[in-house]
Amino acid sequence: MCATCGCDSGSSISIHHEHHEHEHLHEHDNHHPKTVIDVEKDVLYQNNLLAERNRGYFEAKNILALNLVSSPGSGKTSLLEKTLTDLKEHLEFAVIEGDQQTTNDADRIHATGTKVTQINTGKGCHLDAHMIIHALQGMKLKDNTVLFIENVGNLVCPAMFDLGEKERVVIISVTEGDDKPLKYPDMFYSSTLCIINKTDLLPYVPFNIEKVKENAKKVNPSLDIIELSCTSGEGLQQWYHWLKSKVLVPETA
Amino acid sequence: MHELSIVMSIIDIARHEVEEAQAMAVEEIELDIGSLSGVEMDALEFAWKQGVKRTVLEHAAMKVNNISAKAECMDCRTEFPIDHYYDACPVCKGHFLNIKQGKELRVKSLTVT
Numbered sequence: 001m002c003a004t005c006g007c008d009s010g011s012s013i014s015i016h017h018e019h020h021e022h023e024h025l026h027e028h029d030n031h032h033p034k035t036v037i038d039v040e041k042d043v044l045y046q047n048n049l050l051a052e053r054n055r056g057y058f059e060a061k062n063i064l065a066l067n068l069v070s071s072p073g074s075g076k077t078s079l080l081e082k083t084l085t086d087l088k089e090h091l092e093f094a095v096i097e098g099d100q101q102t103t104n105d106a107d108r109i110h111a112t113g114t115k116v117t118q119i120n121t122g123k124g125c126h127l128d129a130h131m132i133i134h135a136l137q138g139m140k141l142k143d144n145t146v147l148f149i150e151n152v153g154n155l156v157c158p159a160m161f162d163l164g165e166k167e168r169v170v171i172i173s174v175t176e177g178d179d180k181p182l183k184y185p186d187m188f189y190s191s192t193l194c195i196i197n198k199t200d201l202l203p204y205v206p207f208n209i210e211k212v213k214e215n216a217k218k219v220n221p222s223l224d225i226i227e228l229s230c231t232s233g234e235g236l237q238q239w240y241h242w243l244k245s246k247v248l249v250p251e252t253a
Numbered sequence: 254m255h256e257l258s259i260v261m262s263i264i265d266i267a268r269h270e271v272e273e274a275q276a277m278a279v280e281e282i283e284l285d286i287g288s289l290s291g292v293e294m295d296a297l298e299f300a301w302k303q304g305v306k307r308t309v310l311e312h313a314a315m316k317v318n319n320i321s322a323k324a325e326c327m328d329c330r331t332e333f334p335i336d337h338y339y340d341a342c343p344v345c346k347g348h349f350l351n352i353k354q355g356k357e358l359r360v361k362s363l364t365v366t
Contacts (some may be wrong), residue, residue: 040360044358045262156291
C-alpha cells in the first residue's frame with residue numbers, strides 16, 4: 001500500500017526490496033568509505049510538489065479549491081449541504097469528501113445534486129495532495145468550479161498537508177471550547193478563514209465568542225472570522241458573500 | 254498520528270539519496286526539526302521504530318537538531334524567541350509576527366557507506 005495516499009498504486013509503505021540490499025551491506029560494510037550527503041530536503045517535499053501540481057491544475061481551470069478542516073462534529077457537512085443548496089443556481093460546485101470510513105457524507109452531498117467523490121483514508125488521519133490527485137482524475141471538473149475538499153475531522157494532522165487549495169477554512173462550533181485556537185494553533189495559523197458555527201446554541205452553552213475570536217487572532221492576526229448558524233440561517237449571507245468574493249470571474253468578454 | 258507519514262517520507266528521501274549515491278547503507282541521518290514544525294518527538298520516535306524496519310534506515314542512527322522558534326514583530330521589528338504561535342511581542346505586545354525559524358522539518362544530511 002502507498003504510504004502517501006493509502007492507495008494500491010504507490011510504492012512507499014511496503015519496502016520489501018531493501019531486505020536484499022541489507023544482506024549485502026553487512027558483507028561489504030567495511031570496504032566502503034563514509035560519505036556525508038548534504039540532503040537539505042523538506043520532509044514533506046513530495047507532498048508539497050504534488051500540492052503545487054494540484055494548484056497549477058486549479059489555476060489553469062480557474063477552479064477555486066477550499067480545504068475545510070475542523071474537529072469531528074463541528075458541522076462541515078451541514079454547512080456544505082446548506083451552501084450547495086442555496087447557491088447551486090449561481091455557482092458550479094464539486095465536493096471531495098474525506099473520512100476514514102463510510103460514504104455517508106458523500107451520500108448527503110450527492111442528495112443536493114452536486115458532483116462528489118469520497119476518499120476513505122482507512123486508518124489515515126488526514127488527506128494529502130496525492131489522494132486529491134487520484135480523486136480529481138475521476139471527476140472531470142468543469143472550468144470555474146468551486147471545489148470543496150472536506151478533510152478528515154481532525155484539528156491536528158491535516159494542518160501539515162498542503163492539498164493545493166487556495167483557501168483553508170477552519171470551522172469551530174460553539175459547543176467546543178473557546179480556547180481551541182490556542183490548543184490547536186497549527187490549524188488556525190495555516191487557515192485563511194475561521195467559521196464559528198452553531199451560533200443558535202450560544203444561549204445554552206458557556207462559550208465566549210469574543211474570547212474565541214481573540215484567541216484565534218492571537219494565533220493568526222490576518223484570519224477572517226464569520227459567525228453563522230446552519231440551523232437558523234444567521235450569518236450565512238456573510239459566508240456566501242465571502243465565498244463569492246473569492247471566485248474569480250472568468251474573462252469571457 | 255501523522256508522524257508515521259512523516260517517517261515514510263523520510264524513508265523515501267533516504268532511499269532516493271542512497272540509490273543516487275550508489276551507497277550500501279545509511280550510518281546516520283541528520284534531521285532539522287523546529288519547535289513549531291508540528292511534529293511530536295515521542296510520536297516520531299515511536300513511528301520510527303516500526304517504520305524503518307527492513308528499509309535503508311533500519312540501522313541508521315537518528316540525529317535531531319532541535320531548532321527553537323524565533324519571530325520578528327511586524328509592528329516594531331523586535332526579534333524574540335517564541336514557544337507558541339500566540340505569543341505576543343515582548344516590547345509592543347503585538348501578535349502580528351513573522352516566524353523567522355522553528356518551522357523546519359527537513360532531512361539535513363545522510364552519512365552513507
